[in-house]
Structure formats: C-alpha cells, structure tokens
Amino acid sequence: MGKIHDKIDDRLREFIGAQPVYFVATAPEQGGHVNMSPKGYADTFAVLDDTTVAYLDLDGSGVETIAHLRQNGRITVMFCAFSGPPNILRLYGTGRVVVPENPDFATLIKSFGPHPGVRSIIVVDCDRISDSCGFSVPFMSFDKDRTLLDEWAGRKDVQQRRDYRAQKNRESIDGIPGLSAAETDPVTQHS
Template identity: 80%
Template sequence: MGKIYDRLTDRLREFISAQPVYFVATAPDQGGHVNVSPKGYPDTFTVIDDTTVAYLDLDGSGVETIAHIRDNGRVTVMFCAFDGPPNIVRLYGTGRVVTPADPDFAVLIPRFGPHSGVRSIIVVSCDRISDSCGFSVPFMSYEKERTLLDEWAGRKDVQQKRAYRARHNRESIDGLAALAPEETDPVRHHS
C-alpha cells in the first residue's frame, strides 16, 4: 500500500510530471480555515532537487497559501492519478514565499513557463514524501488546459493588476497578512 521515501525518486518525479493537476493544502496556526487549492498548467511545477520542489503562484481570487505559509510554513502538495495505475503522492514540508523582489526569484523564474499573472513562487522543502494506493480515485479523462486565468491576467495592465492585488491579495479570509503593499506590483517579465 503506502510507502515513505527519503527523496524524490525518478519514478516519483515521472509520476508528478505526468499529472495535469495538483492540490496545495495549508492551514493557519490559530484556528481559521484550512485551504486546499487546485493548480493546473504543467509548466507551473518543478522539482528542484531530491527534497525541494517549487510552483508558480498565479493571480487568483484569494491568497490563503501565501498567508498560511507566512504564518507557519506548513504545506502539503498532493498529486493523484486519474488515469493509469492508481497512485497518490503527497509532499509534506515547509514552504517559503519568493516574491519578485527576492534575489532567488530571478534564479527560479526560468524554471517555469510564461504566465501573465505571476505573484510569487512557492518553494517547498519536503520533510515527508509518501505515496499511497489511490484505489478509490476515479478514472477521469484529461481534455486540455483551461486558458482563462492567463487570458484574464493578460488583459490587465500594471495598474489594474496592482489594484486587484491590493483589493484581494493583502490578507487571507481570516485576516492574516499575505502580500505587503510593495509586493503587489505585477512581475514585469516572464520566464
């Protein structure tokens, strides 16, 4: 059934890279709402080394993951097989928010595809890597990527993105600090 790994093996890396969707879960320390976010676009996730992964954080309606990671660092990333052999891979660890002002941003951004609404990069240092059977996960057919998020962000100019982030991305639904005012400026370059 399930197995725990001390590193991301070639088999796990291959499985992760083949999944069209992954899920990110976080929770604040002092009560509040647990958050699970689905993520798409295959070029938004990368394995950095045997125990470190990262994903591109794009504009969205909320900013729970950033707020929760800044609150306590805890994050879990989950991949499920919706076709082929059943499998679930979970990456548990400590996250770090890398904003465009961070020197690591310029080093990390080339690892991802071009997207219009980049807010940050979330880097996860994995302290537990596991897989399990996924016997009850249904078969589902992948058709294609939804392009709506990139299209929406691509229609916004710098001022519109700044205003949107100031309205929707400064704090979590529970009032935790997320993006600071100086962090709401849109990224001016793509990977």
C-alpha cells in the first residue's frame, strides 16, 4: 500500500524514467477550474535532485499550469504504471515557471531532449513524495510517442508561433494571467 518517501531514490527514478506518460495537476487559488494535463515524450521530464524535478513546457492550446503556478505555486505530478507491477507515484510541491529570459533556463534546458515549441520549463520543489498501490490501473501497452506536437511546432515560423501564443497563452480559461507579451516570443533554439 501507500508510502511517503523522503526523497526520489534510485528505485523511484527508475520508475519515473520507465513511464511514457505523466500527468500534471494545478488549480487556481479560489474557484475556477482545476486543470490536469497529460504529458508525453519521456525526454521532457527530468529528476534534478532528490526532491526537485522539472519538465519541458511545450506549446499548447492553453496556459493553465503557468497561470496557476504564478498565482499560487501549487502543483502535483503523477505517474502511473500501465505495465509491470502496479504503482502510482505522486510528486506534490511548489512549482515555478522558468522562461527563456531567466538565467536558469540555459542550464535547465540541457536536461531535456530536442523539441521545438518550448515555452518554458516548469521546476517543482517536492514537499511530499508518495506512492500508492495502483491496483485498479489497467494494463496498457505503449506503441510509440505521437510526434504531432513537435511536427506542428516545427511547421510554424517565429511569427506564427508568436501570434498563436499571443492568442492562446496570455491568460487561463479563468482569466488568470499566463504568458506576458514579452514571453510570447518563441525560443530560437530547440531544447
């Protein structure tokens, strides 16, 4: 059954690395909509140290995570075993948004595989690391990553991505500020 861990040890790192999908959940301070986003591409997630993780935030149709983190910092990342022994791992913590203009960005980006359409890097300082049984999570097989997001971002020029972000990523569905006007400029480098 469930266990609380002091740190992300080697066994948990191995479990994280073996999962082809993870889920990110955030919520506004009061009212509004809870957001849960599935994330693919295993090379978009990195364990930075025993209690800190990060993931590559790629272009998307919304900006809920960024908006919520800037408002209150609360975030949970969840991994489920869809093959092998049952397990659910949750990383609860405080997240921060690292945009390309941030001095930490150049160092952090080296932790990830190459992807176009990078908006930011989300860094999570974990204050609770827990797993639970996952007995009811179904077995599912992983065929391959969908490449559609990378292909979509790769087809857009800088102005098209800037326009898309200005239209879709300035505020959350609840009107919470997301990316500022200066932050809608696409990163000129791949991760």
